[in-house]
Amino acid sequence: MKATLFCRIIVTWGLGLGALTAAAQSRPPTTEQLGRDPGALRQEAEQQRAQETVQQQQGSQQQADQQWNDALRQNQSRAAANTAQGEAVRRSWQQRPPLAPDHNPLLGRWESLGSGRRPSAAGVSPEIAKLASELIGGMTSGLCDSMLGHGTIEFRPAGLVAIGSDGREHPMYRAEYRGGGSRVVVLPQGGITFTHMIIDFSGRDRATVAVVGCGLRRVGGSDGARPTAMTTAPAADGPAPSQWMLLGTTAANGGMDVYVSRSTIRRSGSLAKMADLWDFKTRHEFEGNPFLSARNHYEYDCARSRRRMLATTGFSGHMGQGTVVGSSDDVGAWEPVGTSGVLHDHWKVACTRQ
Structure with a gap:
């Protein structure tokens, strides 16, 4: 299907160039051109066409530069707004009394799940939850790393410490605590890149960083999930290969073709559900097991x-x-699809009634 799409693009370009060439050749000579050397006229026409091509390229580049600058300004504006909001939240928590160590349920050693993963539901292994995060692309992974790092960490009254596999301690940052009960707020000290971290508890031994979704599991807790073997059943369900429609190709994740299946679209009011397929150009690995494609099910607003x-x-x-x-x-958080690009194309297919 990619070859067909590419062929159509080339044919369209060819028809457009052919029409321009035919129009130029069919124009009658002007009074100034009569009696002049045909070779000189051809050279002049070629120079004119070359100049027009350069002007078109410059115009396209200027338009692309303008779009980039507009997008950059929008991102900077959003980043500034997020920073201001984060500082406002931090100030509001700072005004509250500190959380005494003997009332702080966060103190102690935890396993940081990282990569924006939440603690998996009962019966779902951490490996499976990690796979979902890797397939999605993990936009929050950087935040989780800066907040909690990887592996074993220990919240202490004065701050956070990472515990290496050899047992050595590596101080991460100083911190103060607010709140208590089922919600503890960590206020980092000393020029850390984030303003605060709100941690919500789900039982005594499991917790999640609000908004970001970083997961924590208490070391030695009774609620720790045990790893389970991956399934190896053949892929019998889902649309047949002939029902996938190529939507486009992206360089994300090492390059992949993106497909959708119109036959899976189910609408209810302003919501629609649809399956899509990511077919990777290069092999990826999850816990030593290679995978070359991922089938996803999304809900669109x-x-x-x-x-x-x-x-x-x-x-x-x-x-x-x-x-x-x-x-x-695990149901993910809502994310905007934008006004153009591959996410918007998905949304358009799912939401456009045929």
Whole structure:
């Protein structure tokens, strides 16, 4: 299908260039051109066409530069607004009394799940939750790393310490604590890149960083999930390969073709659900198991231009074939689809009634 799409583009360009050439050749000579050397006229025409091509390229580049600058300004504006909001939240918590150590349920050693992963539901292994995060692309992974790092960490009354595999301690940052009960707020000290960290508890031994979604599991707690083996059942469900429609190709994740299946679209009011498929150009690995494609199920909000992931499954072969490497049905957060690009194209397919 890619070859067909490429062929259509080339044919369209060819027709457009042919029409321009034919129009130029069919124009009658002007009074100034009569009696002049034909070779000189051809050279002059070629120079004129070359100059017009350069002008068109410059115009396209200027337009692209303007779009880039506009997008950069918008991102800077959003970043400034987020920073201001974060500082306002931090100030509001600073005005509250400090949380005494003997009333702080966060103190102690925890396992940082990292990569924007939440603690998985009962019966869902950390490996499967990690797969879902990797397939989605983990926009929050950098925040989780800066807040909590990886592996074992220990919250102490004066701050956060990372515990290496050899048992050595590595201070991360000083901190103060507010709140208590099922919500503890960490206020980092000393020029840390984030303003605050709100941690919500789900039981005594599990917690999640609000908004960002970084997961924590208490070391030695009774609620720790045990790793389970990955499934290796063949990919029998989902649309047949002939039902996938190529939506486009992106350089993300090492390059991949993006497909959608119109036959899976289900609408209810302003919401629509649709399956898509990511077919990777290069092999990826999850816990030593290679996968070449991922089938996802998304819900789209047609009224508010956003979407969220409902489920994802990774496969060892291309186009959703082979064995199942892992899967997750954790519902993700809503994310905007923008006004153009691959996410908006997905939303448009799901929400446009045929």
